Amino acid sequence: MMKKIKRLMLLKSVIRTNPKGWIEAVRLEEDTGNIRKARELIRKGCEEFPKNEDVWIEACRLVNPDEAKGVIAKGVNAIPNSVKLWIQAARLEHDDYNKRRVLRLGLEKIPDSVRLWKALVELANEDDAKRLLQRAVECCPLHVELWLALARLEKYDAAKKVLNKAREKLPKERAIWIAEAKLEEAFGNTFMVGKVIERGIRALHREGVEIDREAWMKEAEAAEWAGYVWTCNAIIRNTKGFR
The missing domain is CATH 1.25.40 (Serine Threonine Protein Phosphatase 5, Tetratricopeptide repeat)
Known part of the structure; x- marks a missing residue:
């Protein structure tokens, strides 16, 4: 307990300029059972650091559930380009429509x-x-x-x-060529699968992409697990000459 109190005193000396320290101070108050003080402190933190998304997330966690939406709404108003806050706002809704x-x-x-x-x-x-x-x-x-x-x-x-x-x-993304090979296989065009992979490797090589056979072998394994046997075999066959 004494260690926590000393640590809290130390944190209080730096929270004015450090939002992480502020959050840690809030959690120490919470750990010592002083939830009212923790909530009061995080409210002040939101006032001190309105552009810090982690402070708003912490405030959302600490307040009563019926207050959480209001807190996060203030957060997104303060930082409208925060993906993290918009995701949190969506999580607080109880139905898919909202x-x-x-x-x-x-x-x-x-x-x-x-x-x-x-x-x-x-x-x-x-x-x-x-x-x-x-x-x-x-x-x-x-x-x-x-x-x-x-x-x-x-x-x-x-x-x-x-x-x-x-x-x-x-143009340098191999996943697109592999997806096309799987598409052909899925629609029964097995004669096209090898051609797609072969054409893809040539195109990637022209783009300066290193043909890493180990990476392609992982793609082949994934294709086999997903049931794309022709795609798997085409990858193995067409990458034989690469390391």
Whole structure:
């Protein structure tokens, strides 16, 4: 107990300039059972450091549940470009409709946030997810995971177009070529699988991408586990000459 008190006194001497120290002081008050003092201290912390998202998150954790939404609302008003605070605001909602509403508000402020787009897509049905991902790749064109997620939701011809667009934006990304090989295999075009991988390796090589066989072997293993045997074999066969 004495050690905690001494540490608290030390922290109080630096919390004026250090938000991390302020949070630690709050937690020490909480550890000693003085929750009222901890809440009072974190409220002051929000006033002292309104642009620090961790202080707002800590305040949200400490207040009574019926006050949490109000606290986080003040936080996003103070730091409207904080992805962490918008995610926390969505978590505080009790139904998917309101979670989606909050995430959309966050994306109005931060349209290039991959994390917010992914959180919103996870709450959507397939049709809505497709529309959201179409918008997401416009806002975040250099994030391959969004392109691949969109391609998986599209039918064959549309998926091919999505992957072609993804390649234009990310010409050095091997995952796009592997996704196309899996697409061909999924639709029974097994004769195309090897051609796609071969063409992909040549294209990547032209882009100056090092063909790391160990990395490709991991992709082959993942493809096999997912049931894409032709893709797995094509990767193994076409990377034999690389180290």
